[in-house]
Amino acid sequence: MIEILFVLSLVLVSALLAVTSRNIVYAVIALLSTNVTLGIAYYMMGAPTVALFQLAIFAGAVVVFFVITVMLTTGGDVEFDDDTVPWMNKKIQLALSILSVEVLAGVLLTQNIDFPFQKYASTALETLSFVPNSYDDITTAVSQFLWNNRGLDLVSQSFVILAAVICCIALLKTRSHE
Amino acid sequence: MYPISFFIVTTALLFVFGLVALTIKRDLVRLLIGIEILFNAANLFFVALSTQNMGLIDPLPQSIVMMALVLDGTVIAVGLALALNVFKHYKTFDIRKLRRLKW
Numbered sequence: 001m002i003e004i005l006f007v008l009s010l011v012l013v014s015a016l017l018a019v020t021s022r023n024i025v026y027a028v029i030a031l032l033s034t035n036v037t038l039g040i041a042y043y044m045m046g047a048p049t050v051a052l053f054q055l056a057i058f059a060g061a062v063v064v065f066f067v068i069t070v071m072l073t074t075g076g077d078v079e080f081d082d083d084t085v086p087w088m089n090k091k092i093q094l095a096l097s098i099l100s101v102e103v104l105a106g107v108l109l110t111q112n113i114d115f116p117f118q119k120y121a122s123t124a125l126e127t128l129s130f131v132p133n134s135y136d137d138i139t140t141a142v143s144q145f146l147w148n149n150r151g152l153d154l155v156s157q158s159f160v161i162l163a164a165v166i167c168c169i170a171l172l173k174t175r176s177h178e
Numbered sequence: 179m180y181p182i183s184f185f186i187v188t189t190a191l192l193f194v195f196g197l198v199a200l201t202i203k204r205d206l207v208r209l210l211i212g213i214e215i216l217f218n219a220a221n222l223f224f225v226a227l228s229t230q231n232m233g234l235i236d237p238l239p240q241s242i243v244m245m246a247l248v249l250d251g252t253v254i255a256v257g258l259a260l261a262l263n264v265f266k267h268y269k270t271f272d273i274r275k276l277r278r279l280k281w
Contacts, residue, residue: 004180008188015192015215019199024207031211038218045180045229050221053244057251062214069207069258073265100194132235145237146244157245164252171259 004044010037028066035059048135049142185226192219206261206271210254217250 017030042051199212228239
């Protein structure tokens with residue numbers, strides 16, 4: 001129990017650092033830490049395939065994209081004097097923080113409530129749910145489910161990725177008049 | 179099986195962090211970092227809810243989250259390409275100076 005609390009607190013601290021750090025390089029490093037610790041949390045929750053995708057895509061590819069963007073621009077030099085919009089002064093930020101903490105405390109106090117949306121998150125088909133003996137069972141079940149039931153989604157997803165790659169190439173290519 | 183309250187609190191805080199980044203930051207790259215944190219919050223909550231059946235593992239939410247992860251990575255990649263293009267033209271990431279969106 002204590003280990004998942006430790007990992008989730010690491011996720012929160014690194015996400016907070018990613019948002020509040022003034023140096024963009026530090027923010028990207030904190031984002032990398034967020035994604036890695038979130039991958040560990042997924043693994044501990046019994047979702048090893050999701051953890052693998054999280055580490056490969058979010059902690060790998062996306063962070064590399066962020067680093068390349070920072071390298072190709074001005075690096076850590078992009079600092080604005082005033083990071084806040086005028087109406088979002090310190091008092092409003094403090095009020096929002098207190099409000100969010102109060103809401104979260106309320107959620108914690110009512111943790112024994114029976115969440116009605118819980119049953120919608122899992123499938124109603126009892127045949128899909130199973131008792132896993134190891135992480136290999138989970139990986140096999142998820143892979144089989146993906147190819148047997150969501151195969152069309154996977155194919156469409158590959159087309160979406162192809163469209164995104166073409167979009168990135170079109171955005172980044174040098175125009176002739178430049 | 180871990181208590182759902184841990185994940186509710188973590189997801190809510192991650193969501194607040196992402197919203198704060200989207201609200202108060204002016205840097206285009208930081209806005210994308212905020213969007214990625216929002217993606218992480220949504221995915222974490224989905225996986226957390228799927229592991230709440232006593233000892234059972236449900237492959238459907240995991241496969242949906244896997245596909246969502248790939249698409250989120252695609253969204254961030256296109257957003258960063260847009261940000262690079264914006265920087266090439268305007269020499270800034272400041273969204274206040276990009277209000278007009280006029281080439």
